[in-house]
Amino acid sequence: MFQAFAHLVTAKNADGSTALHYASQCGSLDIVKLLLEFRYEEDVLTKIEDISGRFSYRFVLDVNGLDAQCRTALYLAVANSYYDIVKYLLE
Numbered sequence: 001m002f003q004a005f006a007h008l009v010t011a012k013n014a015d016g017s018t019a020l021h022y023a024s025q026c027g028s029l030d031i032v033k034l035l036l037e038f039r040y041e042e043d044v045l046t047k048i049e050d051i052s053g054r055f056s057y058r059f060v061l062d063v064n065g066l067d068a069q070c071r072t073a074l075y076l077a078v079a080n081s082y083y084d085i086v087k088y089l090l091e
Contacts, residue, residue, distance in 0.1 A: 009061060026083040
């Protein structure tokens with residue numbers, strides 16, 4: 001089911017928050033892990049190559065993505081004292 005609706009992972013609400021923002025703000029480490037570790041289909045992934053073209057990175061979520069108040073998932077986890085999420089996001 002998660003695979004069928006993977007495009008919603010990057011959806012933002014009116015405040016610019018994604019599912020990752022909500023999971024971090026609510027202290028849901030299992031959801032944060034699921035969002036970041038799930039094996040998404042190729043059509044959902046964003047490919048970034050370094051300037052030399054030797055390395056490529058594929059991701060769905062930008063862990064440094066900002067909401068409308070310029071807060072990242074990491075910021076929200078720190079602000080709400082969810083240090084297990086902070087540790088995970090920094091790894």
